[in-house]
Amino acid sequence: MRVKKISKSKKKEACTAYIFLLPLLAGVVMFFIIPIIQSFYYSLTDYKGIGSGSFIGLKNYITLFTNDIKFMAEARNTLVYVFGSIPVTIFLALLIANLLNSSIRGVGIYRVIYFLPNVMMGAVVAMVWKWLLNSRYGLLDAVLDFLFGIRPAWLSDTSLTMFSMCMISVWSGLGYCIVIILAGLQSIGTTYYEAAKIDGANAFQRFTHITFPMVTPTIFFLLITRIIAAFNQFDLVYMLGGEEGPVQESIRTLVFGIFKSGFTEYRMGYASAKAVILFLIIMIITFFQFLGEKKWVNY
């Protein structure tokens, strides 16, 4: 414990603290608190970007749920995208991180390369994959055609577009998860494994009884943060979907819907209602994850 100081220096310290906090607080109020409150308010108005719109109660929400097929598709697409990409990413990352952690050479190099897609901007990731997956001139289809004689239209056949987007998302997000899981694995003491080896546990048993339970906090952390990040996905939808049409409708997510309603149709009140729904979905999912945490996460 520190020695109790005279109140004058304490006052001065508090004063300094508030001054140091001022810029952050100003930013939090201006770009977090006020916008959050406004989002809720606008969702109850027909705000169009000019003036302040008039209060229309829950009409936006009623329209969303009863009279907007596109919104329903957006909500469904968002959920399919989130749950089609994040679990796969984390599973593959867990697998690769485990291989990297098996005292082999060149871990550093592998990690550098696996992480590389993460530094690329989403717009470029989308562009490059659009080229790779092009059904006429793309590399992947040339290989598939040569091997099996098929040419799937990855990004224009609407039954495949969502799958392709998830695949691209796994590719670009894998490295981040590997780095985090690997750090978690490396912090597990070797004594556990030595003891298990003496007891005659095989590699699979060591994984299920030591490794996995020890990295559950890391996996939980990744699930929470990656799922929120996936809900915020915009770049891939914007770049892969084009301006209008069935392809765009097959992959457009809620965030894209907010963008579209708000900034191309200028129905900003309506877009705010979508934003509130997005917020609620994320809250509910995160809440249930924390609820389920005790069942499988070990600390």
Next chain:
Amino acid sequence: MRKEKMMKGIIHIILISGVFTMLLPLIWMIITSFKSNIEAVAIPMTIFPKKWDFSGYIRVWERNIIRPYINTIIVSAGIVICQLVTASMAAYAFARLDFPGKKWLFLAIVSMLMIPQHMTLIPKYRIVSSMGLVDTLAGVVVPNFISISVTFFLRQGFMGFPDELEDAAKIDGCSHLKIFTTMVIPLSKSILTAMGIMVLLFAWNDLLWPTICLNSEKNRVLSTFIGLCKGQYVTDYGYLMAASTCAVLPMIIVYAIFQKAFVSSITLTGIKG
């Protein structure tokens, strides 16, 4: 022993095939960028360019990519500097100073991390537009001048210093400002670099906010410059891949140089606070 060697061999084969998958899109991007547009879409396709062709890059140059480059550098530098300054100041207050309401204030601010970032797009746009900053580079920087997560991680870092640091400095008559600028900041170079890189990556790559905020040609940033090419039926792939290569190259170079800081920025954010 032999069995173990074989196991390691298998592990390497799996990992190398993964490496191949990770690198292939990048390599294909670079290879295509050196093909003429005719060769890029030739059937049967060629793997390596028959003739190394720079016309893609020439067209990128002609469409004036320099402007987006400069704009992106300005915007990224602005965001990185603002966030590091505001976050380290606030982190210092939270980590090293005593003041009434500290615990609650910190909790309240950290709870904002739960808010999905794109929920507030519309009010944010209105605020930026009422400041007269729509279609200016400042309009991209201003809503991003603080970062709660960077504050959070810097606070974690600053809490690691021993109390003696301040006690000794106070006996010498140093003010908090002086302790902050002459001791805490210089001692935190590695975590500041890690955070700076994390922010740089976000600022350089962000597409949504610049798409909303900027619309004139002179204010384009690299991500929106690439975004222009999203049209479904663009077929000039030599050009597209050259532009893509140009847009990601700086971050790949930064990554190659600061590879360690990248990894530590990630593992840092991965450790539960």
